[in-house]
Amino acid sequence: MVAADRARARMVDALRDAGRIRSPAVEDAFRAVPRHLFLPGLSIDDAYADEAVAVQFAEGVATSSASQPSMMAIMLEQLDLRPGHRVLEIGAGTGYNAALMARIVGPTGAVTAVDIDEDLIAGAAVHLADAGVTGVGLVVGDGALGHPPLAPYDRIVLTVGSSDIRPEWVAQLAPGGRLLLPLAVRGSQLSTALDLGPDGVLRSDSVRSCAFIRLRGLGASTDVAARLDGFRLMLQVAEDGPGPDAAEVAAALACPGGLLPVPVRLGSADVWDGFGLWLALTEVGTCRLLASDAETGLPDDLLPLGPGRGTIALATVRGEQPPGLAMVVAGPDRAEGSRASSVGVRVYGAAGPVLGVRLLTALERWLTAGRPGAAEWQMAAVPAGVLREPLPPGVAVVRKEHCCLLLDMPGLPTK
Ligand SMILES: C[S@@+](CC[C@H](N)C(=O)[O-])C[C@H]1O[C@@H](n2cnc3c(N)ncnc32)[C@H](O)[C@@H]1O
Missing domain, CATH: 3.40.50.150 (Vaccinia Virus protein VP39)
Structure with a gap:
């Protein structure tokens, strides 16, 4: 051999x-x-x-x-x-x-x-x-x-990676055919296998975490990450929805407040696709803060995420006054790589303490639901414009240009 x-x-x-x-x-x-x-x-x-x-x-x-x-x-x-x-x-x-x-x-x-x-x-x-x-x-x-x-x-x-499910792909699938794609969902990228039903709806067979280069050309997504001046951080917000504003998040970051204890350890997969996705589907102010270069302004507080460092946060949405932010930060015995670290929630700005409590409430619900990760989600993709309301409880909706995603998880609180 x-x-x-x-x-x-x-x-x-x-x-x-x-x-x-x-x-x-x-x-x-x-x-x-x-x-x-x-x-x-x-x-x-x-x-x-x-x-x-x-x-x-x-x-x-x-x-x-x-x-x-x-x-x-x-x-x-x-x-x-x-x-x-x-x-x-x-x-x-x-x-x-x-x-x-x-x-x-x-x-x-x-x-x-x-x-x-x-x-x-x-x-x-x-x-x-x-x-x-x-x-x-x-x-x-x-x-x-x-x-x-x-x-x-x-x-x-x-x-x-794609931020949407284009109608061309659905139209070119045979009846009962399967579309598999790394799909951006509120800041996470999920390798999603979807089967085409006779009603034109795609339903997931399996969902996994992934991280792919994104599409160029007609399907390229506009970059939703904005630089936070003075902090060497990038702010990434959900592709659909009002979301937090970079200047307001920077203003909140300039006013650090207290640290709320968190009773569990979290790894990068929890922050990225586990709790991160759960929070992003239940709170419109969810955002991610990513180190814009190796030497970030908050080096000790960010968690190892993929090739760099970053974290998940909850901020006031654009125009909401006063601005505030609550973010998951690494605790004193921070682990490197994907191992779970002790974490806390650092609050910033006048609205920070309220946001901190909301973030911890969401974390509590995610823990009660059994710490679901990407593999536990059920997803359906309906062509844009044909979604029938009202939706059953426990289903979150992510609206894209070409489709509506329905994400289903027992215990997910939705409005
Ligand atoms: C992660 S690489 C794929 C790896 C490949 N499957 C292999 O086995 O080597 C992603 C590829 O997608 C291509 N790509 C990006 N945008 C595209 C588009 N709009 N249409 C077709 N290919 C595209 C890139 O040029 C790149 O080669």
């Missing part, structure tokens, strides 16, 4: 042992397709590490990457591909995921992979040829429009 085969076998064993790979079909695909041929120039060890590898940058920001193998395995399991399926991938990148999918759908199926970038498609063609993969059609185009000539598809998968 050559070094690449040994490294690949080790990677697949680890993905299977960690429960990321669960089905024989996904395992076979990872064993068969040589990832290193899709990442030429990388050492064998790096090509088979469980890491995302950025392959293209614009102004210092990654615009394409080979996704982390763990995340790819999670998504391939969510996709539930079968031999003979016709698949559309939006975000071809290196072509590696398309090659894995082509292996699973076999000679009776077909994979069409679209990328907005001509150079990436040219590279993917070379990688697929080097790996001897057939059954993948490559297309240069804006995946926001899908690829109508070969529709309908049994599966449409985005390997790039």
